[in-house]
Amino acid sequence: MVAVVEAAARPTSGRYALLMAAHDSEYVLKRYGGYLQVFVAAFGGAGxxxxxxxxxxxELPAPEDLGGYDGFVISGSPHDAYADDLWILRLCLLVRELHAMRKRLLGVCFGHQVICRALGGRVGRAPGGWDVGIREVAIADAARPPCRFLDALRERHQLPPRAKITEVHQDEVWEVPDGAEVLASSDKTGVEMFRVGEHVLGIQGHPEYTKDILLSLVDRLLTAGSITVSFAEAVKRQLEATAPDREFWLKLCKSFLKVDEDHVCI
Structure with missing residues (x-):
């Protein structure tokens, strides 16, 4: 059964679908009630x-239900976006269908990568290994052609040239699809953000993550043997010294998901 969160008695300003590519961790279930609550707190709004x-x-929305949504979000995942698991292949097919319908689609981390793959780009293991912690990314000076959801932030003087974001990934986008535009990059990852037209946006980092969620993930990666003790300690030291520009990234994601022909809702 599909879980539903409504910000009011009935939806009055939009309906969105979160396509979860991971299972809820024990920590997130206990602290937040599940990742759905994390995403709604980050990207949701009244009504x-x-x-x-x-x-x-x-579990995916039925084809006849797709038209009823104003936007879709694909979450991060411990799985590889380039793998051929049946559920990943089915998700790729859905991405292509949403793209053809010009439905607004936001991908985060794994979601960013699987959108790239589905639309003809290339993804794979990052040569530099794990990127975990806070990473500063450089945002493109100007999108061409003009990009309404970025221009709305720029007009409000809310589009900085660089911004810090939370990262937890060992895979990356190698090559964006034809027609896509790279909007941000870092010294670690060449494609931190890309768009296809006005309706598809991929972000390698995790705008939705809070500091405690990241710390919980670091502990899980350490327990699993995915990272070393020294690596985990370095991440924790970094988190004591700096923080992501989370407010900016949340505004950017809301600007993308909720832009319409007349205004941008942020």
Missing amino acids: EAWDLYRAVDG
Whole structure:
């Protein structure tokens, strides 16, 4: 059954679908009630309804329901976006369908990578290994052709040339799809953000993560043997010294998801 979160008695300003590519961690379930709540707290607004589809378990919206959504978000995942698991291949097909419908689609981390793959780009393991912690990315000076959701932030003087974001990934986009535009990059990752037209946006980092969620993930990666003790300690020291520009990234994601022909809602 699809989980639903409504910010009011009934949706009055939009309906969105979260396509979860991971299972809720024990920590997030206990602290937040699940990742759906994390995403709604980050990207949601008054009067909206958010539906949860557990894509990792093969659950996707029915074709006849796609038109009823104003936007879709694909989450991060411990899985590889270039793998050929059936649920990943089905998710790729859905991405292509949403793209053809010009539905607004935001991908975060794994979501960013799987959108790239689905639309003809290339993704794979990052040669530099794990990127975990806070990374500063450089944002493109000007999108061409003009990009309404970025221009709305620029007009409000809310589009900085550089911004810090939370990262937890060992895969990356190698090559964006034809027709895509790279909007941000860092010294670690060449494609930190890209768009296809006005309706597809991929972000390698995690705008939705809070500091405590990142710390929980660092501990899980350490326990699993994915990172070393010294690596984990370095990340924790960094988190004591700096923080992501989370407010900016949340405004950017909301600007993208909620832009319409007349205004941008942020």
